[in-house]
Amino acid sequence: MSLHDDAVLVLKSHEGQDELRQVYLDHLAEHPDGTWKSCHAGHITASALVIDPERGRVLLTLHRKLRMWLQMGGHCEPGDATLAAAALREATEEAGIRGLTLAPGGPATLDRHAIPAPCHWHLDVQYVALAPSDAVEAISDESLDLRWFSYDEVSEVADASVVRLVEAARARL
Numbered sequence: 001m002s003l004h005d006d007a008v009l010v011l012k013s014h015e016g017q018d019e020l021r022q023v024y025l026d027h028l029a030e031h032p033d034g035t036w037k038s039c040h041a042g043h044i045t046a047s048a049l050v051i052d053p054e055r056g057r058v059l060l061t062l063h064r065k066l067r068m069w070l071q072m073g074g075h076c077e078p079g080d081a082t083l084a085a086a087a088l089r090e091a092t093e094e095a096g097i098r099g100l101t102l103a104p105g106g107p108a109t110l111d112r113h114a115i116p117a118p119c120h121w122h123l124d125v126q127y128v129a130l131a132p133s134d135a136v137e138a139i140s141d142e143s144l145d146l147r148w149f150s151y152d153e154v155s156e157v158a159d160a161s162v163v164r165l166v167e168a169a170r171a172r173l
Contacts, residue, residue: 042121046086047073096138
């Protein structure tokens with residue numbers, strides 16, 4: 001099965017966000033390359049909110065290019081067999097934490113956001129990654145900083161899309 005096929009299956013089984021989910025499915029139907037960065041009409045991305053449920057906190061990255069506190073995530077790569085694998089790879093690379101696992105139940109939420117040219121849209125499929133109790137983060141080249149925030153602090157530092165993701169993650173746990 002291709003990554004494109006996996007994305008379609010994941011999105012068809014995602015509950016809620018019906019209109020947005022259909023935008024993603026329509027995009028994939030129109031663009032066989034819709035999971036790749038080279039698709040300039042927009043492309044599917046995969047991200048994961050790293051969460052430490054024992055301590056009631058999330059790990060956010062201060063994104064080097066955007067200079068915003070965000071969850072870990074990014075573009076799918078040829079070695080990614082599934083969207084879940086892409087999200088877990090991105091979270092592991094950007095957080096520097098080994099032993100992350102994805103929370104069961106598939107994506108927590110979807111978020112479509114505009115990005116600068118040459119592409120127009122990121123169609124982000126957002127998962128929740130659970131940190132092991134002994135997690136130690138390490139800043140990657142893509143980050144200016146990594147920091148743990150309590151659930152309540154997120155709204156003070158991050159935009160509405162990250163706050164929605166935290167709410168969806170907490171509802172899932």
